[in-house]
């Protein structure tokens with residue numbers, strides 16, 4: 001006899017008469033039918049392993065036990081790599097990302113940095129010989145590494161890092177030193193307890209001169225005992241807002257000697273006699289960060305998809321208040337206010353993914369040409385990776401918090417999974433370049449392009465002036481033009497501010513600092529333009545069935561209007577927008593909310609996120625929210641006995657004390 005599968009009647013209704021093929025959207029997001037099949041096989045392979053399941057929710061474990069438990073699962077996952085149906089590379093990608101990996105390693109993967117930064121740093125910064133020496137060991141997990149750059153005193157300002165690597169031509173070694181407390185490395189993931197090697201970024205001194213920061217391969221711990229090597233002072237930095245089992249650590253050096261060959265010398269070298277050989281571009285040593293910024297865009301998008309799926313399903317199960325006097329309480333999703341909270345982030349997941357795909361393609365093209373010595377694409381790659389990393393992470397963090405709020409009190413439970421998702425997304429605002437700092441990097445590129453009339457593909461619009469009348473057209477293509485005018489207009493305002501500051505007698509650096517508010521606005525408008533343009537163009541170019549195209553076009557239109565309504569001042573200022581245009585866009589926006597509302601559950605279903613990946617009683621496919629919340633509460637250690645021992649110790653004496 002087959003067991004009947006429960007499905008909440010409201011969700012069941014939402015799923016009836018879906019006008020589009022959900023599987024087609026799933027394939028579109030996965031990058032093809034075969035990719036979907038592979039992903040599903042991999043998920044079944046990993047998620048069906050009983051040893052990878054948690055005996056108790058992580059929240060109830062101590063800080064140290066959480067780490068040990070996540071490390072246990074992480075190592076087990078590595079053992080499973082060899083037999084994975086998706087092949088090692090695909091499996092690793094899935095396990096390191098915010099999707100499948102987070103279903104198992106909920107609090108953070110203690111060996112993530114090995115794959116996300118250590119191996120990419122070896123590949124991007126090491127010579128062929130150095131790669132031959134360390135890469136195989138790294139792939140075989142004979143060594144586990146991290147990327148140690150940030151210090152207690154400096155994260156953003158890399159030129160200010162204090163760790164010193166001084167070349168000694170007599171012994172042909174570098175001497176690593178942390179000259180002060182603020183020179184201690186602070187933050188690198190996996191550094192606290194897991195890694196035994198690190199790529200360490202340090203100021204290179206040779207022949208009495210500082211040549212700036214360079215990457216060094218450094219062994220931190222004994223390969224057998226795991227004890228720190230002499231002169232290495234290493235530990236964990238303690239609990240954080242999220243990602244608590246990433247064992248972020250600290251690291252100091254007390255005159256640690258390493259052979260000359262451990263400077264990663266792909267781009268610059270120190271010869272035996274101490275002669276320094278410069279790289280073709282001084283920023284090539286920043287390459288590992290560029291790679292991770294590209295990956296972050298994809299990661300925060302997957303996290304946003306999870307948050308939106310949880311909030312959307314819950315909002316269709318949850319009934320509250322009275323919409324029509326005397327009627328049954330409505331699904332909270334039927335309030336326009338709730339649609340306004342959830343449908344823009346739902347649409348954003350598509351916009352961000354399509355922009356992130358463009359960035360990934362640019363990364364690969366630029367990297368291939370840089371391997372041939374051609375650096376032409378580097379400024380555009382740096383500009384776009386900073387712009388999209390900053391935009392996707394900050395918007396996603398705000399959207400995730402809105403999703404949490406949209407679930408009322410239950411969204412505040414740890415088991416809702418919002419705290420973890422938020423902890424991960426908001427971290428991405430800070431790591432890999434704090435967003436404000438990245439916006440200012442983008443602005444530097446925009447101002448330079450506009451003034452010098454030269455720049456890469458992503459900023460071409462700043463060189464080619466718009467021709468023809470500046471009318472307001474509210475078709476998607478017309479709206480892209482409005483965004484373009486805003487981006488150009490805000491760059492011009494920032495430049496005017498810079499010039500104004502110069503006229504006031506400010507030195508260039510002061511003129512820049514006093515124009516920061518305008519510069520950041522311009523950079524944000526540029527990033528938004530890129531996302532909006534990618535969204536509109538990608539839909540035009542893709543081979544989609546009419547029903548799928550129809551729903552994705554509605555989402556696209558909703559999203560690009562949402563941002564205009566959100567920042568209408570910029571559009572009045574720079575794009576000729578009039579009150580009537582805004583009112584027209586406003587009414588189009590609310591019509592779109594109503595038009596998309598009936599398909600919200602079907603759209604999130606098409607993300608095809610398994611319950612284990614969502615990790616939330618509020619977002620499960622079956623909508624059995626209340627029972628699942630109760631089941632979660634039953635796991636609390638406080639519910640294992642009717643009376644807790646602390647009652648006898650503390651509360652009872654107080655109750656009897658007649659205060």
Ligand SMILES: CCC/C=C/C(=O)SCCNC(=O)CCNC(=O)[C@H](O)C(C)(C)COP(=O)([O-])OP(=O)([O-])OC[C@H]1O[C@@H](n2cnc3c(N)ncnc32)[C@H](O)[C@@H]1OP(=O)([O-])[O-]
Nearest residue numbers: 116149155156157158159283286289290382431432433437
């Ligand atoms: C899972 C995640 C774990 C997390 C890990 C981490 O967080 S790891 C830690 C992550 N930590 C961080 O992310 C730290 C964030 N901080 C930084 O990345 C840098 O200190 C900086 C970029 C803010 C400034 O650097 P600066 O003072 O050296 O530079 P400047 O401003 O004087 O500009 C000079 C020129 O260089 C150009 N240029 C700059 N960068 C790049 C690049 N990557 N590529 C190419 N070009 C680049 C720039 O455009 C400009 O060009 P122009 O106009 O002259 O043609």
Ligand SMILES: Cc1cc2nc3c(=O)[nH]c(=O)nc-3n(C[C@H](O)[C@H](O)[C@H](O)COP(=O)(O)OP(=O)(O)OC[C@H]3O[C@@H](n4cnc5c(N)ncnc54)[C@H](O)[C@@H]3O)c2cc1C
Nearest residue numbers: 148149150154155156187188189427430431432433434436
């Ligand atoms: C979860 C997590 C994981 C991390 N993992 C790693 C890792 O694996 N390896 C590693 O090396 N590091 C890692 N980091 C460190 C991270 O890269 C830095 O924290 C980040 O680059 C910001 O630097 P900071 O902490 O020095 O901030 P600060 O630069 O001190 O920022 C403080 C404030 O000053 C502002 N500010 C700074 N400079 C400017 C400026 N020029 N103009 C205007 N405003 C400015 C910032 O916007 C911010 O508001 C991690 C951090 C986190 C949170």
